[in-house]
Amino acid sequence: MNKLLLLSFTGLILSCSPYKKYADTAASWEEEITKLEYKDDAESYSDDAVLFIGSSSIRIWENIKEDMAPYEPIRRGYGGAHFSDLVHFTKRLVYPHNFQALCIFVANDITGGENDRSVGEVMTLFKEVVSTVREKYPDTPIFQIAVTPTSSRWKVWPQSNKLNKALKAYCEKHDNLYFIDSVAPYLNEEGTPRDELFLGDKLHQNQAGYDIWAAEIKKELDKVLK
Template sequence: MSDAGTLLVTGSSSVRIWNSIHKDLAPYQVMQRGYGGARMADFSYYADRIIKPHQFKAIVIFVANDIAGVESDLTPKEVFRLYKDLVKQVRKRNPATPLCWIEVTPTPKRWNVSQEIQEASGLIETYCNKHDDLHFISTFDQYISPEGLADSTFFKKDMLHLNRDGYLQWAGIIKTYLEEASIEP
């Protein structure tokens, strides 16, 4: 697979366990590089191994473990600072490649910290809106139930990872965004 025509989809376990990613994101050619427990600091540190050896049509990133309702959580401002650091790392090797950030999808398991997650997402979205080569793929509203909570019908029993319907929803959101941003297959 030629890197220049390939979409790199990378990030945490939600990317790693997306078994139908190639089918779901077709006709895009996809290189899938995810690992469980990915956090922004680790991801930025390992950018050389994950992203920089290659040139891609676009890079799509989903990292969702920095605000998880645990003692080691980062603040929204810390997540934003690490996002900007990651952008700098990616830009060293891929200066013109579109960089797309998938908003952290609301999950039932982490609903108790959804306000902090949304705050971090808001900072990243505002930053992306100021840069032509940075893209923010909004997912929040599409995973909210009519009751205003994270919609459990999109998640596996762990209430953290997407099920088949959740991935189909995600794929539709991602492909629609890429098409609207003129990132063609």
């Protein structure tokens, strides 16, 4: 390949990079990420910890230590994380830690808003996050937690569930990559969300919801780690 062709090819790759395409999605989260980095300096964990990264369901999980016992959780969720901004912060959230498994939960790329990403876009971003993690942790188990069905976003559940299916299919094709399908316990007999498991916003879980979530996550961790 001659030098001109190589430069053109490199430029094409960079122009398609999610880091460039979604460059404007990072700045608004900088303060929160910096605060999480301060936690890295203040807190210590064993190498057997389980790292949780992602959006507000991770960030506000105040009882995660008790709920996830006997696993030792590291909680590094921020705001209303999207995969389109997580790609910028993966190294900063993950690389400072030693852990036996990584759990990811991000559920804000498809909400019914004008800035929604397509399933294909989200999958591209998810793969980039996984690739970034693999640069330092080539064999560490990664668990992607399903998008939870909620009444507040029920109108876009078909798209969100399509994303869940795409994530599951991708995980099943790759070593040490697992999908936690936690959807069923959040649906009632009519197949709609169980609002009693959520706060008044019908989006974020209450403790009853977290009890279910923790049980589903631990069940899948046990299969792989024990």
